[in-house]
Amino acid sequence: MSLRAKLTLGTAVAASLLLLAGTATAATPGAPGIGDPYYPNAGNGGYDVSHYDIRLNYQPAGDRLSGTTTILAKTTQDVTRFNLDFLLKVSSIRVNNKVAAFSQQAGELVVDPRGTLRKGADLTIVVTYSDVPSSHSVDGFTAWKRTADGALAINEPDVAPWWFPSNNHPRDKATYDVSLSVPDGLEVLSNGLFLGTTKLINGRTWWRWRSLKPQASYLAFVAIGQFDIRQSSAPGGRPVVNAYAPNLGADDAAAKASIERTSEVVEFLEESFGPYPFEAEGGVVVGPGLLGFALENQTRSTYDPAFFRRGANTYVVAHENGHQWFGDSVSVHNWRDIWLNEGFASYAEFLWSEHVGEGTAQENAQYTYDLYPADSPFWQVLPGDPGVDHQFDGAVYDRGALAVHALRVAVGDDTFFTILKKWxxxxRYGDATIEEFIALAEGVSGKQLDDLFTTWLFTKGKPAAAPGGSALATASVAEPKSFQKIRETHVLLDRSKH
Structure with a gap:
């Protein structure tokens, strides 16, 4: 090659490099929110988490929680800094073994790695902290509940910021290792597989739990205190861990008569929803006056004993375990999509009612429809977009279940259950929107279903008739045997969540 050719080539290469430099996207801070219209500050942008390793010590006497959370993640863009959602006082942060700068304000932990993190980079983020979780509140609310002998971290849609830093939104799921050291004589319950305990020389014990499947941050829970823990195996060999507070009093037997049937309920729901998606099963009943609701913590739903005040209640077990498919495995893309969680979990109760012979799904649908007069505020809440203030309103549960039954009536049983299993x-292990569900239902059924979903999810006012039934029935319509339990369950579920 001649000198002139070399010079020409060099000029062209230099020009190309300048052009690329001029068009390259500049690194920016990760967004302080993931983009959910209901909760603009929930979650964060710029990275995706794959695993949380939460290793903490808890002192019940002062409600002091301390230790480290190690986060494995990958950047999704070039970032100069990124946020974590966290309320507790942080003492240090390392990013890829280098000390990072940080600041905290209004639940946002802003991390400055002191340099640009390139897109696709692996991150190991180690956050060290110590604080009193019960001293923190947001809008007058705290998700960390201090108890007589321990603590309880359970809530929806927010609980993680009170005990571990996270990308706090269902769009960013991860696996978990949770290890807690507590004084001897106390137990620690969390999600997934129980990996055992280790006695320490200072009168403390480590408790270890592992979640092998992707899990949303609000579904990660911890319960610390004294519990009667029962371990067994489901028919297929899957481990089952159930636990009961010692102070359930007259509700103790009814609680156990319900929760100990969890594997039976799961086995039944598999017939309608497909294979159970997780590595473990179980339930926890906490002490009176602590919770006020039940929550579908992944693999280990947690219940207030009030659900069992009038005897055994397997309907709430069906509801919370229905969530293992609808809400836990398939999570909301935005919190506006909450019908995908609550409508189907409520319909799991209708299916269980049919199974145990206490009322068909059609009878329960008709009775639900008849229960609310046309001028009731119930019919003004839209399950397909209820708004933040009505996210857990009774209509999301009850009218949500009617929408599911309307689909069943419209497409027939065979197609209906094919839709559920395909969904x-x-x-599985991802997130989804209501519109995606409608598209799948139309694709499987070959039917145009816009009118159906518009009527039941997105139109205010009472529809002309119950799905598959009639307009307002006469007073002679009998209440299904299951209905009182279902109503008790829903009143507790929809009145107390944050």
Whole structure:
């Protein structure tokens, strides 16, 4: 090559490099929110988490929680800094073994790695902290509940910021290792597989739990205190861990008569929803006056004993375990999509009612429809977009279940259950929107279903008739045997969540 050719080539290369430099996207801070219209500050942008390793010590006497959370993540863009959602006082942060600068304000932990993190970079983020979780509140609310002998971290849609830093939104799921050291004589319950305990020389014990499947941050829970823990195996060999507070009093037997049937309920729901998506099963009943609701913590739903005040209640077990498919495995893309959680979990109760012979789904649908007069505020809440203030309103549960039954009536049983199983399989361990569900239902059924979903999810006012039934029935319509339990369950569920 001649000198002139070399010079020409060099000029061209230099020009190309200048052009690329001029068009390259500049690194920016990760967004302080993931983009959920209901909760603009929930979650964060710029990275995706794959695993949380939460290793903490808890002192019940002063409600002091301290230790480290190690986060494994990957950047999704070039970032100069990023946020974590966290309320507790942080003492240090390392990013890829280098000390990072940080600041905290209004639940946002802003991390400055002191340099640009390139897109696709692996991150190891180690956050060290110590604080009193019960001293923190947001809008007058705290998700960390201090008890007589321990603590309880359970809530929806927010609980993680009170005990571990996270990308706090269902769009960013991860696996978990949770290890807690507590004084001897106390137990620690969390999600997934129980990995055992280790006695320490200072009168403390480590408790270890592992979640092997992707899990949303609000579904990660911890319960610390004294519990009667029962371990067994489901028919297929899957481990089952159930636990009961010691002070359930007259509700103790009814609680155990309900929760100990969890594997039976799961086995039944598999017939409708497809294979159970997780590595473990179980339930926890906490002490009176602590919770006020039940929550579908992944693999280990947690219940207030009030659900069992009038005897055994397997309907709430069906509801919370229905969530293991609808809400836990397939999570909301935005919190506006909450019908995908609550409508189907409520319909799991209708299915269980049919199974145990206490009322068909059609009878329960008709009775639900008749229960609310046309001028009731119930019919003014839209399950397909209820708004933040009505996210857990009774209509999301009850009218949500009617929408599911309307689909069943419209497409027939065979197609209906095919839709449910295809949905839980294709969206497994991910997140989804209501519009995606409608598209799948139309694709499987070959029917145009816009009118159906518009009527039941997105139109205010009472529809002309119950799905598959009639307009307002006469007073002679009998209440299904299951209905009182279902109503008691829903009143507790929808009145107390944050």
């Amino acid at each position: 839980t399989q294709t969206k």
